[in-house]
Amino acid sequence: MSSRPTDPSVRPAELTILYRGPLASCDYDCAYCPFAKRRDSPARLRADREALARFTAWIAAQDFPISVLFTPWGEGLVRSWYRAAMVDLSHLTHVRRVAIQTNLSTRLSWLADADPRTLALWVTYHPSQVTHERFLAKCRELLARGVRFSVGVVGLPEHAEPAGRLREDLPAEVYLWINAAEGHVYSDEEAAFWTAIDPLFGYSRRPHRSLGLPCRTGESVVSVDGEGTVRRCHFVTRTIGNLYDGSALRALRPRPCPLPVCDCHIGYVHLEPLDLYSTFAGGLLERVPATWPH
Numbered sequence: 623m624s625s626r627p628t629d630p631s632v633r634p635a636e637l638t639i640l641y642r643g644p645l646a647s648c649d650y651d652c653a654y655c656p657f658a659k660r661r662d663s664p665a666r667l668r669a670d671r672e673a674l675a676r677f678t679a680w681i682a683a684q685d686f687p688i689s690v691l692f693t694p695w696g697e698g699l700v701r702s703w704y705r706a707a708m709v710d711l712s713h714l715t716h717v718r719r720v721a722i723q724t725n726l727s728t729r730l731s732w733l734a735d736a737d738p739r740t741l742a743l744w745v746t747y748h749p750s751q752v753t754h755e756r757f758l759a760k761c762r763e764l765l766a767r768g769v770r771f772s773v774g775v776v777g778l779p780e781h782a783e784p785a786g787r788l789r790e791d792l793p794a795e796v797y798l799w800i801n802a803a804e805g806h807v808y809s810d811e812e813a814a815f816w817t818a819i820d821p822l823f824g825y826s827r828r829p830h831r832s833l834g835l836p837c838r839t840g841e842s843v844v845s846v847d848g849e850g851t852v853r854r855c856h857f858v859t860r861t862i863g864n865l866y867d868g869s870a871l872r873a874l875r876p877r878p879c880p881l882p883v884c885d886c887h888i889g890y891v892h893l894e895p896l897d898l899y900s901t902f903a904g905g906l907l908e909r910v911p912a913t914w915p916h
Contacts, residue, residue, distance in 0.1 A: 632868060632871045632872045633685070633686050633871070634686060634842065634871060634874055635686070635687075635842075636686060636687040636688070636689075636718075636842060637686070637687070637688050637689075637842060637843075637844065637871075637874075638688075638689045638690075638691070638838075638842060638843040638844075638906075638907070639681075639688065639689070639690050639691070639843075639844055639845075639846050640691050640693050640843070640844070640845045640846070640855070640856060640888060641674075641677055641690060641691070641692050641693070641845075641846050641847075642692075642693050642694060642695065642845065642846075642847055642848075642856065643670045643673045643674055643677070643694065643847065643848035644662075644666055644669050644670040644673060644848045645662060645666075645667070645670040645694045645695065645696050645698060645701070646660060646662060646666075646694075646695040646696050647660045647661050647662040647667075647696040647697070648660060648695075648696040648697045648725075649697055649700055649725075649727055650697065650725055650727070650748055650751040651751070652748050652750060652751060653750070654776065654778070654803065654804070660696065662696070667701070669848065670701075670703075670848065671701075671703045673848030673849070674703050674704065674707055674848075675703070675707075676850070676866070677707075677846065677848075677850075677865075678707045678710060678711060680850075680865060680866060681711060681714065681717065682710070682711075682714060684716060685716060686716060687716055687717075687718050688716060688717055688718065689717070689718045689719040689720070689906075689907055690711060690717065690719070690720045690721070690907075691719075691720075691721050691722070691723070691744070691888070691907040692704065692707075692708075692720075692721070692722035692723065693722075693723050693856065693888060694722075694723070697724065697725055697727065697728075698722055698723075698724065699722065699724045699726075699727075699728045700727065700728045704722065705728075705732045707720075708720055708722060708736060708741055709732065709735045709736045709741075711740075711741075712736040712737040712738075712740040712741040713736075713737050713740070714740075717740060718740070719740060719741075719742060719906075719907050719908070720740055720741055720742070721741070721742040721743060721744055721907040721908045722743060722744065723744045723746065724743055724744065724745055724746070725745070725746055725748055725751070725752075726743070726745045726746075726757065726760045726761075726764075727751075727752065730760065730763050730764065730767065733764075733767050733769055734767070736769075738767065738768045738769055738770065741769065741770075742769070742770040742771060742905075742907065742908035742910075743764065743769060743770075743771040743772075743908060744771070744772060744774070744907070744908050744909050745761070745764075745771050745772065745773045745774065746773070746774050746775070746776075747773055747774065747775050747784070747785075747788060749775075749780075749781055749784035749785075750780075754784065754787060754788065754791075757788075758788070758791055758792070761773060761792060761796060762793075765793065765795075765796070770905070770908055770910065771796070771908060771910075772796070772797045772798075772799055772905070772908055772909040772910045773788070773792065773796055773797070773798050773799070774798065774799040774800065774801055774909070775788070775798070775799075775800055775801070776800075776801050776803050777800045777801060777802050777803050777806070777808070777812075777816050777823070777826075778803045778806070779812075782815065785798070785800065785816075785819055786819065789819045794915045795914075795915050797909070797910050797911060797914045797915075798819055798820060799820050799822065799823075799826075799887075799909055800816045800819055800820040800823045800826065801826055801887065802823070802826040802827050802828075802885075804885075808827055813827055822901070822911065825887070825890070825896070825898070826887060828885075829883035829884065829885035830883060830884050830885070830890045830893060830896065831882070831883055832879040832881055832882070832883055832884040832890065832893055833878075833879060833880070833881060833882050833883075834878045834879065835878060835879050835893055835894070835895055836876065836878055836879075836893075836894040836895070837854075837855075837877065837878065837879045837892050837893050837894060838892040838894065838899075839854040839855040839858075839877070839879075839889070839892050840854030840855075840862060840874065840875065840876075840877035841874055841875055841876050841877060842874070843855070843892050844862070844870065844874075846865050849864075850864045850865040850866040850867075851864055851865075852864060852865050852870035852873075854877055855888075855889050855892070856886075856888065856889065857881060857884065857886065857889050858880060858881065860880075862874075879893065887909065891906065900912070
């Protein structure tokens with residue numbers, strides 16, 4: 623049933639899906655992350671693997687343009703089923719982009735089986751977890767393999783020196799973004815430092831007023847969990863249907879944002895007044911600006 627094609631009467635023109643299954647474990651122990659060094663039980667891992675298989679089978683059965691961003695709570699690429707899903711989806715002609723948020727800790731040889739025209743990576747550098755040299759070598763390997771990717775750092779004071787060094791050593795073609803640390807208020811001096819590294823840091827520095835504003839989520843962008851439950855985005859808890867019974871696709875429509883503010887890139891990038899679809903044209907899911915490098 624999960625692989626049943628979509629009813630033509632409810633087929634969207636295109637759809638972007640942010641998928642987050644049961645996986646909630648990570649091989650890193652960053653102090654600012656609630657999932658640091660968390661381990662999933664064998665039962666939870668089996669459930670995650672089965673849920674991902676069901677999701678990829680549904681994607682494969684469709685015949686309209688789809689883009690997928692995997693946003694696991696933990697690290698997905700250390701699990702073989704995420705690597706396999708990325709490879710398989712990259713070869714589907716109706717999949718425009720498949721990307722995943724990752725710390726890049728896993729081996730990269732699996733990328734040889736993927737289509738680099740479709741697959742991309744959203745990479746985060748965690749200076750307390752990996753050496754500068756090792757991480758930089760991974761980035762250079764991605765470039766050698768022709769994989770499209772961006773690199774990011776959480777804008778904490780202790781990350782200032784590592785981030786600056788990384789920007790100096792990364793090839794200019796690699797975009798280095800900075801995420802404002804949750805709860806941190808940036809002085810103008812701090813903001814100027816981070817903006818020198820990431821010219822788009824201003825979008826992350828402060829939450830965006832969003833209540834009542836037009837947003838693509840719920841219309842051409844949705845969030846899907848392991849059960850197939852569909853929400854407009856990760857930050858609005860109200861469900862709009864289920865992916866596998868067709869109810870979610872029938873419910874797609876323009877929806878103003880119901881929240882006072884939006885402070886996460888994977889949310890506010892879809893706010894229409896910000897026009898970030900133009901800024902990140904061609905690189906929306908992997909967070910690569912259209913005009914990068916300058």
